Amino acid sequence: MEENIRTSIIICTRNRREILLRICNSIVSQTYTNYEIIIVDSSDKEKITHVDLEVIFGKTKFINIIYSEPGLTKQRNIGIKAAKGELFFFFDDDLILEDDFLEDMVKVFKDNNDYFGGMGAMTDIKVATFKTKLYTRALRFFLLRHGYGNGKFRKSGFPGFPHGKKMFLDTEVLSGGITAYKKEVFDEFEFDEHFSAYSYMEDIDFSRRVSKKYKLFYNPRAKAEHRHAAGGRGNYFENRRMYMYNHRYIFEKNFPQILSNKLAHFWSIIGLYVFATWDWKKAMTAIKGYNKGLRDYRKATHK
Structure with a gap:
C-alpha cells in the first residue's frame, strides 16, 4: 500500500444530529489526516447539513453527505459505492475516537499486506466482577456470545468478540461500528440488505463471510469510547x-x-x-x- 493511504470514513446515522457532531469533533482531532468523510443520513428530522459540518471541519470538498432511506446495511452499501479511498472505515455515530485511532489502524495495514480488515478497541468495557464472570461462564456453557471472547466463531453461530483483550489478535469476528476494510474486499462482498432497519448482527454476518477468505485483526492500540445512545434499536x-x-x-x-x-x-x-x-x-x-x-x-x- 502507498505510504500515505487515503481513507474513507463512512458513518451511517438516523435522527442523532448532536451525537453525530460529537464523533465529527473526534475525527477532526485525528493525527492521521488523509481521509474523506461520507455521512449517509436517513433522518426524517434534523438532517445533517454541510453548514453543520463546516463549523467543525471548515470548508472542504472531502465531506460527502448522502440522504437515504433507513436501513443500516443499505446505508453502508450506499457509502461504499461513494467512497474513493483505499481503506474504508465504518464508525457508529455514537463513538468518540482517541486522537491516534486512524494512525494506529492504518499502520497495521501498511506494515502487513496480509490483513484485509480489522477493528479497534472499545475503552468502555467494564471490569469483570464476580457476578459478571459467573454470567460469562454460563454464557459459554450455552455457546452464546460474550464480551471477552477469543475472536473466533462458535459452532452455535455466535461470535466471541475480542472486546477487552489487551493483545493484538488475528480474529474472525469484527464489531461493525469500529472496523476498517481494504477497498478490494468490496469488489467481492457487500453488506446483506436482508438485515433491515437497525440490522442487528449484520457485522457478524459480514465478518464471517470475509474471514473465510481474508485475514482480519483486532488492534487494542486503536481506541474509541462507545457512548451508547438511546434510540435506534427499537423497543x-x-x-x-x-x-x-x-x-x-x-x-x-x-x-x-x-x-x-x-x-x-x-x-x-x-x-x-x-x-x-x-x-x-x-x-x-x-x-x-x-x-x-x-x-x-x-x-x-x-x-
Whole structure:
C-alpha cells in the first residue's frame, strides 16, 4: 500500500444530529489526516447539513453527505459505492475516537499486506466482577456470545468478540461500528440488505463471510469510547425478535449444517430463553420477542 493511504470514513446515522457532531469533533482531532468523510443520513428530522459540518471541519470538498432511506446495511452499501479511498472505515455515530485511532489502524495495514480488515478497541468495557464472570461462564456453557471472547466463531453461530483483550489478535469476528476494510474486499462482498432497519448482527454476518477468505485483526492500540445512545434499536420486544430471527438466519446462511453444529445452535437458543430470566422485569417481553422471531423466521423460510 502507498505510504500515505487515503481513507474513507463512512458513518451511517438516523435522527442523532448532536451525537453525530460529537464523533465529527473526534475525527477532526485525528493525527492521521488523509481521509474523506461520507455521512449517509436517513433522518426524517434534523438532517445533517454541510453548514453543520463546516463549523467543525471548515470548508472542504472531502465531506460527502448522502440522504437515504433507513436501513443500516443499505446505508453502508450506499457509502461504499461513494467512497474513493483505499481503506474504508465504518464508525457508529455514537463513538468518540482517541486522537491516534486512524494512525494506529492504518499502520497495521501498511506494515502487513496480509490483513484485509480489522477493528479497534472499545475503552468502555467494564471490569469483570464476580457476578459478571459467573454470567460469562454460563454464557459459554450455552455457546452464546460474550464480551471477552477469543475472536473466533462458535459452532452455535455466535461470535466471541475480542472486546477487552489487551493483545493484538488475528480474529474472525469484527464489531461493525469500529472496523476498517481494504477497498478490494468490496469488489467481492457487500453488506446483506436482508438485515433491515437497525440490522442487528449484520457485522457478524459480514465478518464471517470475509474471514473465510481474508485475514482480519483486532488492534487494542486503536481506541474509541462507545457512548451508547438511546434510540435506534427499537423497543425491547422488537430488539429480541430481531436478535432471534437474525441468529437463525446467520447460522443457516454461514455455517455447515452438520449435526454437531445444529445441536450447538439449538442449545444456544435454549440458552437465550434461560438468560431471558436474568432480568425478570423484562423476561416475558424477551420470551415473547424470541417466540415471534422464531415464528417469523419459520414463515420466511417456508414460503
